[in-house]
Every structure is written in structure tokens, then in C-alpha cells.
Amino acid sequence: MSPRLKALAxxxxxxxxxxxxxxxPAFRGYDPxxxxxxxxxxxxxxxxxxxxxxxVIYLWLLAHAVQGVWRRAEDADWDATRPGLxxxxxxxxIWLAVAVRSPVWASVLILIMLAGALAAVLAAPRQRDRWWxxxxxxxxxxxxxAASGVSLGVLLSGYGLLPxxxxxxxxxAVVLAGAITVQRRLGxxxxxxxxxxxxxxxVIVANxxxxxxxxxxxxxxxxxxxxxxxxxxxxGRTGAGY
Numbered sequence: 274m275s276p277r278l279k280a281l282a283x284x285x286x287x288x289x290x291x292x293x294x295x296x297x298p299a300f301r302g303y304d305p306x307x308x309x310x311x312x313x314x315x316x317x318x319x320x321x322x323x324x325x326x327x328x329v330i331y332l333w334l335l336a337h338a339v340q341g342v343w344r345r346a347e348d349a350d351w352d353a354t355r356p357g358l359x360x361x362x363x364x365x366x367i368w369l370a371v372a373v374r375s376p377v378w379a380s381v382l383i384l385i386m387l388a389g390a391l392a393a394v395l396a397a398p399r400q401r402d403r404w405w406x407x408x409x410x411x412x413x414x415x416x417x418x419a420a421s422g423v424s425l426g427v428l429l430s431g432y433g434l435l436p437x438x439x440x441x442x443x444x445x446a447v448v449l450a451g452a453i454t455v456q457r458r459l460g461x462x463x464x465x466x467x468x469x470x471x472x473x474x475x476v477i478v479a480n481x482x483x484x485x486x487x488x489x490x491x492x493x494x495x496x497x498x499x500x501x502x503x504x505x506x507x508x509g510r511t512g513a514g515y
Contacts, residue, residue, distance in 0.1 A: 276346060276355075279359070283358055284342050287362055288338075293366050293368070297369035300373055303372070303376040307375075307376055308432060309431070312427075312430055316479075317427060317441035318423060319472050326468060327416075330412055330416060336405070337406065337410070350401065351406060353397070356392070358410065360388075361413075362389075364389070376431070387421050390414035394407060394413075399460050399461050399462060407459075411463075411465035412467075422445070422448035426440045427440075429443070429444070438486065438487060441484075441487050445476070452466070452469045460506075463505075466499070
């Protein structure tokens with residue numbers, strides 16, 4: 274497939290991904306009745322306002338896709354990101370429809386989405402076309418990193434594999450370890466670290482003083498991600514590496 278056709282394919286699948294909530298029943302998280310162990314509000318789940326970030330993600334990915342067709346259709350740097358992004362967005366188009374029916378399959382799909390998004394952002398140049406290319410891809414991949422941890426944490430507690438608090442603590446640690454590793458590889462792509470911090474703040478808001486251990490872990494994660502993101506931004510600007 275030619276680069277121009279791939280650019281058009283990314284635009285089409287971005288449109289379908291952004292439009293998918295219109296054609297899917299309202300999703301407010303996995304239904305507790307779908308699990309053997311009913312937990313009213315899993316500790317790993319961020320406060321509801323955090324999911325408003327999807328509006329920014331949709332708009333920025335659409336701007337990215339339009340720019341990719343209009344000005345960067347034949348650009349090799351942009352073309353390198355398209356296979357992973359196409360896969361992620363194509364799977365994302367059906368994710369909501371699956372999530373309301375099967376949390377297990379939804380978790381499998383979100384991991385595929387994450388893999389595609391990471392492949393895309395890691396293939397993107399760090400400096401050139403930053404606001405059109407690496408920044409929106411970093412925001413998307415970062416949110417999927419956090420969302421994957423939430424999805425798996427809910428499964429662990431909902432199926433009784435771990436107590437709710439232990440599942441939340443484990444997945445916070447896993448998400449942080451993965452996010453730090455990715456951010457170090459990405460270098461100066463602050464949108465990735467910022468959206469992880471956004472999710473962690475929402476975990477604190479959701480748990481507050483009622484779950485001090487989870488709130489404390491999330492607060493520690495914010496400090497770690499802020500430091501790693503700041504250092505990645507600084508070394509990227511000076512041209513130094515880790």
C-alpha cells in the first residue's frame with residue numbers, strides 16, 4: 274500500500290474511532306454484575322471526570338490524521354507510525370461495543386490498542402512536527418497505558434484473584450513501571466507523562482482518605498512521572514541521552 278493510501282486509511286479509521294461513542298450504548302465502566310465478585314467501585318478506577326480526556330484525544334488524533342493526508346502523506350517519518358496507529362484505532366472502533374458485553378475481551382482488545390499506539394509513538398520523530406505527530410500519539414498511548422492498568426485491575430478484583438486494594442496497588446505499580454520505561458525511551462514527549470499524571474490525580478480524587486494506601490501510591494507515582502517526564506524533556510532539548 275502506498276504511503277498516501279495508508280494516510281487516508283488512518284484518517285478513515287480515526288473518524289470511525291471518534292464516532293464510535295455515538296453508535297454505542299453509554300459506557301460508564303464495567304458492570305459489577307458481570308463479575309463473580311461484585312465491587313461497587315474498584316479502587317483502581319479514576320474519578321469520572323478523568324475520562325473527559327477522550328475529547329482532547331479524539332480532536333488531536335483527528336487533527337493529526339488530517340495533517341497526515343494534507344501535508345505529510347508521502348513523509349517517511351509519518352508513514353512509519355501508520356501501521357501501529359491503524360491497528361490501534363481499528364480495534365478501538367469496536368472497543369466500546371465489546372466492553373459493554375465482555376470485560377475480559379475488552380481487556381484483551383485494550384492491550385492490542387496499547388501495543389499499536391506504543392509502536393506508533395515510538396516510531397515517531399521527537400522534534401520534527403512535534404505538535405502534529407509525537408504529541409497526540411503520546412497522549413493517546415499514555416491514556417491507553419493507564420486505561421489498560423485500570424481494566425486489568427478491575428478483572429483481578431472482580432474475578433477474586435486479588436483483593437480490591439491489592440489489585441489496585443499491583444496495577445498502579447505495573448502501570449508506573451511501564452510508563453517510566455516508555456517515557457525514558459520517548460524522551461521529549463511530555464504529553465505521555467502528563468496524561469499518566471492526569472490519571473493518577475483522578476485515582477487520588479476517587480479514593481481520597483478512604484483508601485490512603487492507594488492514594489499514597491498514586492501520589493508517589495505522580496512525583497516519579499513528573500521527575501521522569503521533566504528529565505526526558507530536558508535531556509531531549511539538550512540532545513543528551515540517558
